[in-house]
Amino acid sequence: LLLLLASLAALIHPAQPYYPDATAYHTVDAYNADVLKLPTEFPGIVKVETVGKSRGNDPLYLTRVTDPTATGKKIKIMITFGEHAREFLPVESFFKLVRDLGTRHIASDPTARHILQHAELLLVGLVNPSGRRHLETTRNYCWRGMANGVDVNRNFAWEYGGPGSSADKTNEEYRGTGVFSEPESVAMRDVATREGIGAFLSMHTGAQYIFVPYGDTASKRTKRRLPNTRGQLTLANVMWAASAGFYTGTGVVYDMNDYTADGTMADWMAGSLKVPYCITFEMYGRPGDLPNCFEQFNPDNPQVQSTLSQFHAMYDAAFIHLIEHE
Helix, strand or coil, rough: CCHHHHHHHHHHHCCCCCCCCCCCCHHHHHHHHHCCCHHCCCCHHHCEEEEEECCCEEEEEEEEECCCCCCCCCCCEEEEECCCCCCCCHHHHHHHHHHHHHHHHHHCCCCHHHHHEEEEEEEEEECCHHHHHHHHHHCCCCCCCCCCCCCCHHHCCCCCCHHHHHHHHCCCEECCCCCCCCCCHHHHHHHHHHCCCCCEEEECCCCCECCCCCCCCCHHCCCCCCHHHHHCCCCCHHHHCCCCCCCEEECCCCCCHCCCCCCCHHHHHHHHCCCEEEEEEEECCCCCCCCCCHHHHHCCCCHHHHHHHHHHHHHHHHHHHHHHHC
8 A cells, every 4th residue: 555655656756857966976067077086185185187188178187195205116007087078976986985095094094094005096087078168058857978979888889880880960870970080089099008007997977887808899799808807897796796686687798788888998908908807896876768868877966975885895805906916
């Protein structure tokens, strides 16, 4: 009876759609302002530098987090957030990650100190500011690409141009006019190459899975694997365990998705740059094709921090595992 009454109440008073509130989610301007405050909040361990400009002329910021007093060998871990305009939550995950680690380091938390003594985090908190600005202006919460429609995650030189992308400028998987045609993809390529990274994590929303390469069409057809696929799956499962069941599965991308993706950043990092560990996260998602895309890809404003807290322990678990296996 209670379930019936609840169902009737939902029909009579359906849930209202929700949209981002500036108190819960960063706008591009707020992001640009707040990222530059991080070195002041956490002096010594956080540095911010500009590694390029977006199509819309916003700076592309790289945030370095490490203990500079530790001089031994460190694994460099690159993490990208905000590749797709409609995926707001990863940007908030970036700020929580930096502030949690920084606060714990100041408080002499042994885990945070161990991580920052043995790893250097290279974080790009918002890869796609031009696309986010386009979304903010148009209020088209389904907008995925950059302001010119290019999906930065189909613009990399790994199986570029395959059917898991599109040459149609109106398609949300539009790959651009050529490999690395976009300043955003060039900047990510150059950071990873220059820094000699040992691990790469790409943060998204849309589901709750942890993937390892590959996701491209040719790899799905041939069942191509990496020499370290087993090691990457071990890392994915370590992170899954740390999330206490928040994620619903781990595996190779082409095994878990019903579509292929050609020209992705993670596949390029793994296949071309030979980064030993590459992981793609879908950190949140509601099932089905909802008419309000913002709801499909992001939690409601009051639930942002509680949602992040459900799975953020995975970061520590990943960093410690990578340090131990480097």
